[in-house]
Amino acid sequence: MIKMEHVNKSFGKTQVLKDVSLVVNEGEKVVILGPSGAGKSTAIRCVNGLELPTSGAVYLDGTALTAKNRTQLVRRHCAMVFQQFNLYPHMTALKNVTLALTKLQHMTKAEAAEVAGECLETVGLADKAQSLPSQLSGGQQQRVAIARALATRRKILLFDEPTSALDPETVGEVLSVMLRLSHEHGITMIIVTHEMGFAKQAADRIVFMDGGEITAEDNPDAFFNNPPNERVQQFLSKVLY
Amino acid sequence: MSRAPFALWRWERLWNDKAVIFNGFVTTLLVSLLALALAMAIGIVFGMLGTSEKKPLRAVNRVYVEFFQNIPLLVQVFFIYNAFPLLGFRWPVFTIGVVGVGIYHGAYVAEVIRAGIRSIPKGQGDAARSQGFGYIQTMAYVILPQTIKIILPPLTNQAVNLIKNTSVLATLSGLDLMYRADSWASQGTLSYGPAYVAAGALYFLICFPLATWARRYERRIKEREHLQLSEAAAEEMMLMAEEML
Numbered sequence: 446m447i448k449m450e451h452v453n454k455s456f457g458k459t460q461v462l463k464d465v466s467l468v469v470n471e472g473e474k475v476v477i478l479g480p481s482g483a484g485k486s487t488a489i490r491c492v493n494g495l496e497l498p499t500s501g502a503v504y505l506d507g508t509a510l511t512a513k514n515r516t517q518l519v520r521r522h523c524a525m526v527f528q529q530f531n532l533y534p535h536m537t538a539l540k541n542v543t544l545a546l547t548k549l550q551h552m553t554k555a556e557a558a559e560v561a562g563e564c565l566e567t568v569g570l571a572d573k574a575q576s577l578p579s580q581l582s583g584g585q586q587q588r589v590a591i592a593r594a595l596a597t598r599r600k601i602l603l604f605d606e607p608t609s610a611l612d613p614e615t616v617g618e619v620l621s622v623m624l625r626l627s628h629e630h631g632i633t634m635i636i637v638t639h640e641m642g643f644a645k646q647a648a649d650r651i652v653f654m655d656g657g658e659i660t661a662e663d664n665p666d667a668f669f670n671n672p673p674n675e676r677v678q679q680f681l682s683k684v685l686y
Numbered sequence: 687m688s689r690a691p692f693a694l695w696r697w698e699r700l701w702n703d704k705a706v707i708f709n710g711f712v713t714t715l716l717v718s719l720l721a722l723a724l725a726m727a728i729g730i731v732f733g734m735l736g737t738s739e740k741k742p743l744r745a746v747n748r749v750y751v752e753f754f755q756n757i758p759l760l761v762q763v764f765f766i767y768n769a770f771p772l773l774g775f776r777w778p779v780f781t782i783g784v785v786g787v788g789i790y791h792g793a794y795v796a797e798v799i800r801a802g803i804r805s806i807p808k809g810q811g812d813a814a815r816s817q818g819f820g821y822i823q824t825m826a827y828v829i830l831p832q833t834i835k836i837i838l839p840p841l842t843n844q845a846v847n848l849i850k851n852t853s854v855l856a857t858l859s860g861l862d863l864m865y866r867a868d869s870w871a872s873q874g875t876l877s878y879g880p881a882y883v884a885a886g887a888l889y890f891l892i893c894f895p896l897a898t899w900a901r902r903y904e905r906r907i908k909e910r911e912h913l914q915l916s917e918a919a920a921e922e923m924m925l926m927a928e929e930m931l
């Protein structure tokens with residue numbers, strides 16, 4: 446379970462998150478929507494300790510994230526997929542996936558390669574194991590990044606606009622992998638995206654952020670058919686049409 | 687015998703005593719290698735400090751770099767040679783050479799490494815940390831390996847400078863190449879000309895190939911990056927063509 450409790454975050458003088466509180470239960474799929482600059486990235490970066498709250502706290506399974514324990518805690522619970530993929534360019538797809546397995550989970554090379562092979566298979570890239578990221582399309586790179594996130598078997602998967610940097614024709618392949626993942630009950634997902642179709646299909650709950658605050662929260666049906674406030678209505682009309 | 691500075695007999699004497707010069711050459715190589723290892727170790731640590739998010743650590747980097755870069759190597763080495771014994775450190779000249787040259791060039795290497803780390807996109811560190819890698823692991827597995835391509839040419843140039851700078855040891859009777867050449871001439875037939883030419887030639891023999899290699903490597907990397915980009919572009923166009931057909 447993820448719990449954000451009255452999280453405030455400032456960079457210098459600008460306050461980016463304002464009293465953000467959010468509980469995501471085990472197995473739940475939460476989609477965060479909101480205009481650019483709303484603080485969505487900062488919010489999920491707080492969940493895996495890439496940022497620490499200025500005040501307030503983030504709990505993973507009841508343990509508060511701190512500067513001291515974040516590496517350990519993240520290692521146990523979280524994996525993340527980034528807008529820019531952030532694959533390691535000096536390693537093959539396979540090595541990208543196995544690195545954490547061999548170095549952090551102390552698998553042998555062979556064990557790690559087997560797990561990685563399965564994960565690359567899951568994202569439909571078993572044949573690209575030996576390719577360097579630079580030899581893959583954006584969509585393929587992002588799927589390798591998803592395989593990398595899956596391989597560690599962590600229960601919490603965080604996605605920060607995973608399709609925003611992709612060419613339109615490769616968005617679908619990434620979304621379909623994510624949609625499949627969303628059917629797995631054991632995995633908790635927080636997804637920042639602008640893909641409304643995906644949000645409707647995959648989300649148990651939509652969270653709307655604006656100006657550093659969570660201003661609306663509802664199930665997808667209600668959220669889209671019956672926007673909770675005017676700001677949401679405005680936002681939806683902009684992204685849908 | 688001719689008194690000309692470059693008279694043939696002087697070269698013959700030098701050739702007969704070539705073992706002395708060669709000895710100095712070996713010492714110079716040894717000091718260079720060890721000093722380079724030290725400079726690298728110092729450079730990696732202080733280079734990493736220089737990219738820290740914590741201000742005090744960055745300050746440590748600045749103080750180190752500015753201090754050692756802005757005081758002549760000769761002054762530093764003389765300090766270690768003459769002032770350290772007063773503090774109870776009495777080191778052989780060889781050690782003074784390794785340490786003196788190593789910490790001096792460590793400052794330059796630190797700057798190279800710092801620039802290398804800073805050239806790696808921030809997302810790389812984010813990815814590693816989001817996987818649960820600690821700071822050192824992130825550096826060792828993800829960041830530093832990616833810097834190699836970028837830092838190798840400037841590092842090689844540092845190595846060249848370092849090798850040349852080991853000649854400061856001659857001022858401390860360091861038994862290095864320069865010292866051997868100089869003392870061979872001054873204690874014998876005053877054949878300074880051939881001695882210095884030989885010493886210069888031997889320095890050149892190691893430094894020139896290194897410098898040339900660095901320059902070529904740098905050019906190759908630039909070309910390859912160019913190539914990769916255009917390959918990707920070509921592939922892109924083929925895909926588009928396929929779609930249209």
Ligand SMILES: Nc1ncnc2c1ncn2[C@@H]1O[C@H](COP(=O)(O)OP(=O)(O)O)[C@@H](O)[C@H]1O
Nearest residue numbers: 456459461479480481482483484485486487488
């Ligand atoms: N590391 C940072 N330093 C300073 N400002 C930042 C930093 N990260 C984000 N911000 C600022 O915080 C605000 C919210 O950013 P972000 O969380 O990326 O929003 P979103 O993901 O919703 O677009 C933006 O105004 C951005 O400029």
Ligand SMILES: [Mg+2]
Nearest residue numbers: 485486487606
């Ligand atoms: Mg963002």
